[in-house]
Amino acid sequence: MTKDILVLGAGMVGVCTALALRQRGHAVVLVDRQAPGKETSYGNAGIIQREAVQPYAFPREWMAVLRVITRQGNDVHYHPGALASLLPTLARYWRESAPTRYAGTVTAYSALIRHCLTEHDRLITLAGAQDLVSKSGWLQAYRRNLPFEQAARAATTVAQEHGLDCRILDRAGLAATEPALHDALAGAIHWRDPWTIADPGELVNRYVTLFESEGGIIRRGDATTLKQASTGWTVTTDDGPLTAAHAVIALGPWAPALTKPLGYRFPLFVKRGYHRHYAVEPMPKLPLLDVENGLMLAPMKRGLRLTTGAEFAHHDAAPTPVQLVRAERYASELVQLGEPVEPTPWLGARPCVADMKPIVGRAPHHRDLWFNFGHAHQGFTLGPATARLVAELIDGETPYIDPLPYDPIRFEG
Template sequence: MDFDVIVLGAGIVGVSSAVHLQDRGRRVALVDRRAPGEETSFGNAGLIERSSIVPYGFPRSLATLLRYARNRSTDLYWDYKALPSYAGWLMRYWWESAPRRHAGAAHDMLPLISACIAEHDALIARAGAAHLVHDGGWIEAYRTQAALDKKCAAAEAAAREHGLRVEPLDAAALRAREPGIGESLCGGVHWRDPKSVRSPGALVKSYARLFESIGGVFVTGDATTLRAEHGAWTVETASGRLSARDVVIALGPWSDIVFAPLGYRIPLRVKRGYHMHYRPTRVPLSVPVVDIERGYVVAPMEDNRLRVTTGAELAMRETPPTGIQLARVEPLARAAFGIGERLDAQPWLGMRPCTPDMRPVIGPAPWHSGLWFAFGHNHHGLTLGPVTGRLLAEMITGVTPFTDPRPYRAERFG
């Protein structure tokens, strides 16, 4: 065989998995149709989100559901043509978000979230990528005092329980910390443990260069050509047909294109999202800030740019970009954060791969020897890429995993 393992997908999850496998003595080929870090991993708010101890659940309040039903909000937009395809998935998502089950998801995700900073730090140091990462946390900002007071109490309780650092900010403290924030925000909560990345795509590329420096091979290829032949897995690439004993599907929102023809019915759907870069007209932010009550993030990026990242859009993967959410949040972000002229010719559109139970799929495929899954990270692919890579590599190489991988097994979906 040409390699021991072929990793399909050169986003943060695939690249991290490839590094960990190569570190453990496997000969690894990383295969993607594009260069590393140019799809979903390229466009996000750039957060390594250590404080996200509770997954994003389906809203349970009637007021929120009615607001979403009107389809005029800034944090969610849905395309009516996509609803038939999403209906069953949304019903499962709503069911899984009941308080007891939601708490179960948080419990199962905690080992991954708790290790995310340490696993990134190890790769950042080896890749020489410290200049891309800022150790300043991020801020949840609020428009109403009632919402801020409620969050401060919950945040301090969570910080005590999980050993996190958090600082409540009133209006004066918020603007002292971030002078560019306007009067429409009345305060915030500063989570100190997360880190922010000033170019997520560049960080993934730095990890990919590390992978190649330790003997790994990146090849341009077509993941849909994956075949099982004579005890090996093969895939067609620009360098010809590659073969390996093991193959990892780490294609993020496109993973179903490969696993579905193999007979797996894993309920993976995408939440689409947009970003645009702007020139700041005030003092630029030093850390990412989320406008919680409007559902968008403004994050400082390299070259003195501000990146506005939208909430979720429910639309079919192939639907042309709408840009509706971005148009809705621009006036809000202009007033609150002083965004100026657009710096990109077109909004960037990305796909967030999500499962309805808010857990990724990590581990062996139940019906095919040598087939492994690593996808469905539900908004936290950048955060969980390195720790996913470690867990998967430990399973593939037969090492006792650092945490119980059973909550992430594919079999949970039947």
């Protein structure tokens, strides 16, 4: 039975949700205030992270916490003025990262991640986007021997437990695998399952083109105008109001602007991040994470994309790209970093949930309203996987994975 459905948010998650529903025969309108793929889905390392079976946990060692508080290192930065409002949610994030709780989270998270390649592969083929894809993996690199040896042992264990393909590269092995690098690293873990994308925003656009070719509709509009109507849900667009029987909120970090007025108090927070492209010659072949300095080098069409770690700040606070300034210095020790391509750095926000699992499923207190947000660092990776899940739930089918770990009902009571 065909349904009229509004999908709010045109990042990777929203686009994939709209596409999954349209491919099932529903009449779907995708609504966003700007063109698709211009926010968080544009500003990432472009990796479909099959190996990411363990979501980022809050550090449990007090020395690591103290290191962040005293602003040592470059992987985390924070705005002191934002901490008061963030502390209750961060405290819950810390509790959920306790070993016994975290083990259950990994089980649920890995159940989604294991489908990321197959779900993307189907869409990549249909969208004719194979030219954007490389299947050579990425490098998790270390400068010092002891952290490298510890990480190598942990990675080997994770790979064995989850059926992943990783190769441990010593200094010589890394130099042979990635000759463009200067000799500043002790070694790396080569995760070989993930796929990398030469232009993340372009992949979203290819999926959008596929959506429109199959009869999907896109409208510019303010998703925060969503209101319940007698016949379903209505939203204001540049072409006037639109009404549909169902609505899916897939707004990533902007979801609270809609869910809070509806009475939902999810433990959501944002991690901001920056990137900039640089001219580099020779260009590295694989993305590389400099773990100890909190930066990622990702070869892209526009140049070498340098991305930062997490910044804890209010979503709409003015940019403070101090991590990127430091990252430029560290990156110059690894490659011949040339001039930046863009005049200013890009800034985006990752939508995070305190229990490290996305919020996917039926709204507990509203008829025909659905949620698909809170993917943290993995919206680009998980977009097609959670889109399939929410589409199956809307259609009343037996979902392909257990939906309970991601159900919004977990935050009720």
